[in-house]
Amino acid sequence: MNPFAREMTRPEFADAAWQERCAVTSVDQLRERMEDDPNGNLMRDVELGLARAPMAMRITPYVLSLIDWSNFLQDPIRKQFIPVGSEILPSHPLLRMDSLHEQESSPVDGLVHRYPDKALLLATDRCPAYCRFCTRSYSVGLDTQSVSKKRASPFQARWNAIVAYLRATPVIVDVAVSGGDCFQLNSSQLSAIGRGLLSIPSIRRIRFATKGLAVLPMKVTSDLEWTNALVNISDAGRNQGVDISLHTHFNHPREITHYTAAAAELLFKRGIRMRNQSVLMAGVNDDSEVMKGLVKKLSHLHIQPYYVFACDLVDGLEHMRCSLSLACQIEKAIRGITAGYNTPLFAVDTPGGGGKRDIHSFEYYNRQTGIAVYRAPSVRPDQLFIYPDPLQSLSPDAQTAWLDPQRAKRMLTDAVQAAQAKSATG
Numbered sequence: 001m002n003p004f005a006r007e008m009t010r011p012e013f014a015d016a017a018w019q020e021r022c023a024v025t026s027v028d029q030l031r032e033r034m035e036d037d038p039n040g041n042l043m044r045d046v047e048l049g050l051a052r053a054p055m056a057m058r059i060t061p062y063v064l065s066l067i068d069w070s071n072f073l074q075d076p077i078r079k080q081f082i083p084v085g086s087e088i089l090p091s092h093p094l095l096r097m098d099s100l101h102e103q104e105s106s107p108v109d110g111l112v113h114r115y116p117d118k119a120l121l122l123a124t125d126r127c128p129a130y131c132r133f134c135t136r137s138y139s140v141g142l143d144t145q146s147v148s149k150k151r152a153s154p155f156q157a158r159w160n161a162i163v164a165y166l167r168a169t170p171v172i173v174d175v176a177v178s179g180g181d182c183f184q185l186n187s188s189q190l191s192a193i194g195r196g197l198l199s200i201p202s203i204r205r206i207r208f209a210t211k212g213l214a215v216l217p218m219k220v221t222s223d224l225e226w227t228n229a230l231v232n233i234s235d236a237g238r239n240q241g242v243d244i245s246l247h248t249h250f251n252h253p254r255e256i257t258h259y260t261a262a263a264a265e266l267l268f269k270r271g272i273r274m275r276n277q278s279v280l281m282a283g284v285n286d287d288s289e290v291m292k293g294l295v296k297k298l299s300h301l302h303i304q305p306y307y308v309f310a311c312d313l314v315d316g317l318e319h320m321r322c323s324l325s326l327a328c329q330i331e332k333a334i335r336g337i338t339a340g341y342n343t344p345l346f347a348v349d350t351p352g353g354g355g356k357r358d359i360h361s362f363e364y365y366n367r368q369t370g371i372a373v374y375r376a377p378s379v380r381p382d383q384l385f386i387y388p389d390p391l392q393s394l395s396p397d398a399q400t401a402w403l404d405p406q407r408a409k410r411m412l413t414d415a416v417q418a419a420q421a422k423s424a425t426g
């Protein structure tokens with residue numbers, strides 16, 4: 001039986017503030033409710049997982065109610081939010097903290113400017129739930145046993161410098177507001193950010209990014225001040241010719257419930273454009289039927305399936321990464337099941353700061369070594385970027401080679417030379 005079944009029948013379950021107050025943040029809180037763990041082995045496994053994880057634990061009762069507790073270890077929702085030590089594999093040798101090099105592309109605190117015409121605004125370092133696969137594990141959430149976070153200074157203190165930079169850099173026409181999660185901004189912060197960005201004439205598009213619709217959908221239906229703030233920004237944007245959208249983050253069809261449907265319907269009726277970005281993860285959605293189900297359910301709710309990203313290199317997450325070859329197979333199975341505009345682009349956010357590339361656009365990919373090499377001509381034209389398949393997807397010999405620094409270096413050099421040779425011959 002789901003140990004959170006009792007909570008689900010409470011009227012407060014539909015209230016976002018209650019969900020936030022009752023979010024589970026410690027193993028002891030989980031242990032109190034677990035009835036099917038007589039020897040305590042599962043919870044000990046969670047403790048081991050948390051000791052290795054770069055993200056602290058924070059899970060809403062709503063998400064806990066989505067987990068199939070009779071299949072705890074294999075459950076795709078559990079895998080996204082609760083680490084267990086027994087499944088964690090050694091990290092790939094190419095893993096680096098802040099693998100996307102966001103901090104070095106940050107001209108002012110709280111703003112990442114990598115692509116010529118768009119910027120990422122990091123409005124907060126808090127989220128309603130913390131995901132194991134978070135790229136920004138260097139700064140998002142509370143400190144963990146393995147990571148002391150780069151704490152964001154109060155947003156108000158950074159805001160003037162951010163606005164000044166955006167005003168002085170009119171080439172930026174597109175701003176993604178993320179963090180952290182914009183569900184954690186209160187309605188006045190959300191309005192202030194929206195108004196501030198809309199006051200900059202060069203900005204034509206603003207996106208608010210959130211996992212919130214997947215982990216706390218009742219925010220939209222119960223915190224009407226927040227929802228009205230978002231709708232007002234959207235209406236104001238439309239009136240002055242600026243496109244405002246909400247970018248959601250669903251990874252599995254089981255994350256879509258009647259709470260999600262009610263929230264999405266309300267937002268759709270009030271004119272909010274929604275798009276979804278997923279992360280491809282082993283044991284979660286590395287299956288074409290699961291991905292098809294997700295695409296269909298999102299499309300039904302008028303949430304456009306926009307991107308499926310290869311999982312970034314994050315400490316303690318190697319077991320959840322998939323090979324690019326598997327990503328290509330799933331993409332092939334998805335294409336054609338529905339309208340093209342509702343078919344997600346499979347992409348890799350290249351380690352080292354090359355930005356997002358279509359997963360198929362590699363210069364070179366060797367399935368034996370698992371090395372893919374990409375170019376990013378409009379971001380860093382002179383550089384090559386490497387995305388490695390997870391070691392467990394390679395042959396035993398290739399795995400051994402990666403663990404020998406000399407052989408690993410040779411494989412990387414060969415891959416780069418092959419990519420350069422390919423570019424030279426067009």
Ligand code: SF4
Pocket residue numbers: 126127129130131133134135136140179180181210211
């Ligand atoms: S909601 Fe986004 S920013 Fe927050 S932990 Fe999850 S992936 Fe990271």
